[in-house]
Amino acid sequence: MRFTAVLLLVVTLCLASPGRANAIPADAPPTGMVCTPGAVSGATHTFDLVAETGYIDTPDGNSVFMWSYGEAGGHFQSPGPVLCVTQGQTVVVNLTNNLPEPASIVFPGQDAPVTASGGAAGLLTTEAAASGGTVQYSFVAGSPGTYLYESGSDIAKQIEMGLYGALIVRPAAGPALAYGTSTAFDPSREYLLLLSEIDSDLHHAVETGTAYDVNARRDRYFAVNGREFPDTIQDNGSGLLPNQPYGALVRIQPTTPTTAPALIRMINVGALNHPFHPHGNHTTQIAQDGRLLPVPTEHFGETIASGQTVDFLLRWDDQDNWDPTTKPLPVPPPNYRDVFFKDANTWYGGSPYLGHKGILPSGVVTQNICGEWYFPWHSHALNEFTNYDQGFGGMATLLRVDPPGGCFAAPATATPLGSVLKSGTVAGLAADDTTYYAVNPRTTTRPTATTTAQTSITVASATGFPAAPGYYARIDNEVVRVTAGAGTTTWTVQRGQLGTTAATHASGAVVTALATDFTAGFTGVPAGSQHLKVTYKGANCATTTAATCTALTTNLPQQTVKICDWTVGGAAGCSTATSAGWVTLPAPPAQPQGVGSTDVGATWTLPASAQYISAGQVKVLVHTERYTSPSPAAFSTWGNLLALTYDAP
Amino acid sequence: MRGHPWKGALVLVLVAAGLGAGSSSASAAPVAVSLCAVPGTATMAGGASVPIWGFAATCANPGLPGPVLTATVGDTVTVTVTNALPAGHDVTFEVPGIDFAAGPDSAPPGGTVTRTFTASAPGTYLYQSGGDAGRQVAMGLYGALIVRPATAGQAYPSADSAYDVEAPLVLSAIDPAFNAAPETFDLHSYRATYWLINGKSYPDTAPGITAAGGQRLLLRYLNAGYDNTTMSLLGMHARVVARDARPVDGDAEVAAETIPAGATEDVIATVPAGAGPSSHGFPLYNRQQHVTNGDQTGVSPAPASGGGMLIFIHH
Ligand SMILES: [Cu+2]
Numbered sequence: 011m012r013f014t015a016v017l018l019l020v021v022t023l024c025l026a027s028p029g030r031a032n033a034i035p036a037d038a039p040p041t042g043m044v045c046t047p048g049a050v051s052g053a054t055h056t057f058d059l060v061a062e063t064g065y066i067d068t069p070d071g072n073s074v075f076m077w078s079y080g081e082a083g084g085h086f087q088s089p090g091p092v093l094c095v096t097q098g099q100t101v102v103v104n105l106t107n108n109l110p111e112p113a114s115i116v117f118p119g120q121d122a123p124v125t126a127s128g129g130a131a132g133l134l135t136t137e138a139a140a141s142g143g144t145v146q147y148s149f150v151a152g153s154p155g156t157y158l159y160e161s162g163s164d165i166a167k168q169i170e171m172g173l174y175g176a177l178i179v180r181p182a183a184g185p186a187l188a189y190g191t192s193t194a195f196d197p198s199r200e201y202l203l204l205l206s207e208i209d210s211d212l213h214h215a216v217e218t219g220t221a222y223d224v225n226a227r228r229d230r231y232f233a234v235n236g237r238e239f240p241d242t243i244q245d246n247g248s249g250l251l252p253n254q255p256y257g258a259l260v261r262i263q264p265t266t267p268t269t270a271p272a273l274i275r276m277i278n279v280g281a282l283n284h285p286f287h288p289h290g291n292h293t294t295q296i297a298q299d300g301r302l303l304p305v306p307t308e309h310f311g312e313t314i315a316s317g318q319t320v321d322f323l324l325r326w327d328d329q330d331n332w333d334p335t336t337k338p339l340p341v342p343p344p345n346y347r348d349v350f351f352k353d354a355n356t357w358y359g360g361s362p363y364l365g366h367k368g369i370l371p372s373g374v375v376t377q378n379i380c381g382e383w384y385f386p387w388h389s390h391a392l393n394e395f396t397n398y399d400q401g402f403g404g405m406a407t408l409l410r411v412d413p414p415g416g417c418f419a420a421p422a423t424a425t426p427l428g429s430v431l432k433s434g435t436v437a438g439l440a441a442d443d444t445t446y447y448a449v450n451p452r453t454t455t456r457p458t459a460t461t462t463a464q465t466s467i468t469v470a471s472a473t474g475f476p477a478a479p480g481y482y483a484r485i486d487n488e489v490v491r492v493t494a495g496a497g498t499t500t501w502t503v504q505r506g507q508l509g510t511t512a513a514t515h516a517s518g519a520v521v522t523a524l525a526t527d528f529t530a531g532f533t534g535v536p537a538g539s540q541h542l543k544v545t546y547k548g549a550n551c552a553t554t555t556a557a558t559c560t561a562l563t564t565n566l567p568q569q570t571v572k573i574c575d576w577t578v579g580g581a582a583g584c585s586t587a588t589s590a591g592w593v594t595l596p597a598p599p600a601q602p603q604g605v606g607s608t609d610v611g612a613t614w615t616l617p618a619s620a621q622y623i624s625a626g627q628v629k630v631l632v633h634t635e636r637y638t639s640p641s642p643a644a645f646s647t648w649g650n651l652l653a654l655t656y657d658a659p
Numbered sequence: 660m661r662g663h664p665w666k667g668a669l670v671l672v673l674v675a676a677g678l679g680a681g682s683s684s685a686s687a688a689p690v691a692v693s694l695c696a697v698p699g700t701a702t703m704a705g706g707a708s709v710p711i712w713g714f715a716a717t718c719a720n721p722g723l724p725g726p727v728l729t730a731t732v733g734d735t736v737t738v739t740v741t742n743a744l745p746a747g748h749d750v751t752f753e754v755p756g757i758d759f760a761a762g763p764d765s766a767p768p769g770g771t772v773t774r775t776f777t778a779s780a781p782g783t784y785l786y787q788s789g790g791d792a793g794r795q796v797a798m799g800l801y802g803a804l805i806v807r808p809a810t811a812g813q814a815y816p817s818a819d820s821a822y823d824v825e826a827p828l829v830l831s832a833i834d835p836a837f838n839a840a841p842e843t844f845d846l847h848s849y850r851a852t853y854w855l856i857n858g859k860s861y862p863d864t865a866p867g868i869t870a871a872g873g874q875r876l877l878l879r880y881l882n883a884g885y886d887n888t889t890m891s892l893l894g895m896h897a898r899v900v901a902r903d904a905r906p907v908d909g910d911a912e913v914a915a916e917t918i919p920a921g922a923t924e925d926v927i928a929t930v931p932a933g934a935g936p937s938s939h940g941f942p943l944y945n946r947q948q949h950v951t952n953g954d955q956t957g958v959s960p961a962p963a964s965g966g967g968m969l970i971f972i973h974h
């Protein structure tokens with residue numbers, strides 16, 4: 011999405027900047043609002059800010075000279091730091107002005123007196139002198155809400171040049187409320203969308219000391235959180251944009267009975283009023299200028315006026331509940347215009363089903379990970395939907411709707427491992443339905459008759475039996491344990507195991523493994539995915555031959571589902587059913603589980619995920635064994651559903 | 660005539676004889692007012708003199724804006740407008756939101772038109788001349804009409820519209836090049852450089868609006884300009900009580916509020932007892948940064964702005 015030349019320029023600027031490599035903490039989440047910590051001492055919350063110059067990058071390769079507030083001693087950033095405070099705290103902002111003219115800060119919407127010390131009286135507020143002057147502002151944070159702070163000096167130039175930022179006042183009741191109890195939201199889904207515009211000619215004139223006329227402004231760049239689309243959807247702290255740390259991608263999952271809505275805090279620091287609208291969705295406006303509205307209002311598009319703040323709650327309901335199994339087509343598919351973004355460069359997944367990918371229209375290239383949906387969210391003043399008059403770009407971001415619970419993946423491959431395919435294909439594992447992927451234990455034959463005392467036996471083939479000794483096999487109704495010769499056709503065995511009795515067996519007797527194993531491979535799982543969850547549902551049936559599952563309700567086969575840890579031995583570490591790379595999925599639920607002829611389903615969650623993803627692959631093993639007497643009879647294993655869900659990066 | 664609580668020459672106040680806040684619906688009577696649309700000049704901040712067309716009580720020295728007209732609900736109001744504009748410019752007297760009795764609405768140069776209405780709904784109304792497809796408004800033919808409810812000290816019948824201090828704020832803009840040639844100017848090149856509150860830009864809006872701490876200040880916005888105007892108020896929120904002379908349900912508290920072109924809006928702020936952020940008080944200004952007085956030809960770091968649509972509220 012960005013070009014090498016831009017990247018090189020970014021690196022150059024980065025090296026030229028003092029302090030940290032980025033303006034936000036390294037552990038900041040990739041999306042969502044990022045607060046600048048400041049320093050808290052008792053009931054006082056202090057921020058040391060500096061007004062300084064720097065550059066931002068635009069998606070068309072331009073570099074624009076900016077003025078901005080930043081953390082003292084920190085990295086240049088645009089817009090200024092997000093100051094998050096708590097209602098009732100005394101907020102102290104120390105401003106050092108490194109600009110060549112007096113500068114200041116006003117705090118619109120703070121109705122308690124803002125006391126200034128140091129500095130000199132200016133028109134709108136007390137100012138810090140040019141080139142190193144300081145001033146201190148302090149005030150008691152008032153009602154909870156979304157506010158801005160900005161220059162109160164020569165505002166037609168200084169605000170345009172970038173002297174602005176967000177001030178968030180959280181209620182004393184806690185960070186999960188925007189205002190009162192009617193405004194509960196999910197703190198992990200708190201988003202800031204700060205709108206601004208840039209007339210690059212004015213910035214050039216300020217940089218070079220040439221004449222300009224603020225009445226002749228013609229804005230060329232239109233930003234959300236200081237970035238223009240498509241940079242807006244890059245992560246917070248993206249190394250591509252070291253001076254523009256704040257991303258603007260909004261991520262949400264469909265509403266469930268326990269879901270709290272996302273909170274969208276919008277601020278317009280620009281001079282123009284911006285009509286901002288999300289495609290395909292309504293948002294609920296709850297507040298303006300840091301004050302709850304008497305009555306919340308639903309909006310498909312809302313004009314955020316210059317200097318205003320507006321807060322929205324956002325829920326996403328899959329109103330048509332498309333589901334390929336339970337509610338298949340025909341249902342009205344989503345309007346392509348709502349989910350396309352740009353021809354041939356789209357995030358459309360090719361399927362009307364959230365969480366599923368489908369067949370793309372001809373000529374369309376997708377960046378869609380797992381059938382998630384992307385809705386444009388942009389200024390509907392379409393001249394602002396551009397980067398220097400070229401569309402699409404500018405004041406736009408995306409609303410990303412992730413599938414419920416995360417991305418869903420069905421296996422791409424299924425392979426018997428130490429067993430034989432009974433029926434079905436990998437497609438049988440894709441959904442919880444009536445199609446199954448069924449395997450039987452591996453079998454071979456004894457070429458010769460067997461005596462009761464014989465401990466060395468030959469088999470027609472060892473293929474599919476374990477390569478390492480210590481496993482069990484059944485001959486007729488006797489269980490033997492292979493202690494040596496595994497992997498060859500001559501086995502050393504212990505007779506009459508697991509409560510059975512050594513017996514004679516005729517030539518040609520069938521030798522059957524007492525376990526079934528199959529693996530399923532997932533592909534296309536992005537590196538960096540989090541919260542891997544494996545879901546397996548299936549049954550074990552009493553015979554290896556019946557076309558339907560015959561009842562098996564006692565002495566249940568024991569099932570263990572494992573995942574490949576690629577760091578143990580790479581692909582070879584998971585090449586056989588007993589290879590060292592297989593890791594039993596951690597409880598809950600505990601394993602092994604007894605699974606009979608009624609489907610049993612379970613989901614295991616992995617606390618850490620990186621070692622289970624290699625080149626997009628995740629591999630799972632389903633191992634089932636039934637060794638114990640009195641019923642060593644062979645069984646078949648029927649897989650119904652094997653699924654992977656994860657939070658894509 | 661009600662005493663106006665703001666100090667100084669904030670606005671050219673001329674309440675027509677026979678109209679006034681002292682009247683009530685119980686004593687409603689036919690009342691008459693005369694206006695004259697007449698060329699004149701206005702002095703901009705910085706001293707530039709700009710030709711205008713404005714309304715005045717007599718056909719001389721028009722104000723920018725025209726006189727504040729006040730009536731009380733129930734009054735039958737007759738407005739007689741004389742047209743003293745140059746040849747070719749009919750004056751059409753109109754007040755959006757007011758229904759006039761049937762009859763002619765325009766006066767040719769040298770003529771008069773009389774329009775009558777019953778003041779039926781309290782509120783803030785913008786009067787203007789609709790002539791010349793907007794050019795007459797751009798030249799300055801606009802003003803405020805305030806219709807008061809029966810209860811004194813309130814903007815509307817509802818008790819939550821009670822106030823202690825009021826200030827009509829007529830917002831507008833001037834491009835001197837247009838005013839110099841209103842008949843021939845190409846409106847595609849219109850570019851305002853003066854941004855006015857009651858015909859003045861800062862610092863000529865001084866001494867501003869005086870209100871004590873705790874007083875309820877009624878700001879009556881009237882946007883006579885050509886663009887939607889967002890006004891930012893530092894140090895206090897204001898409660899929106901009406902838009903276009905109609906009370907709103909569920910008053911919102913705002914710090915930056917947009918008044919569409921041609922619209923009116925009434926907000927009430929309780930003035931804090933503490934000091935404002937500025938040594939001048941609490942700034943009320945055009946957040947779209949229309950804070951210039953004339954062309955800006957400066958070179959950074961010289962200030963570009965510090966005038967325009969800015970006024971201070973102070974104790
Ligand atoms: Cu759109």
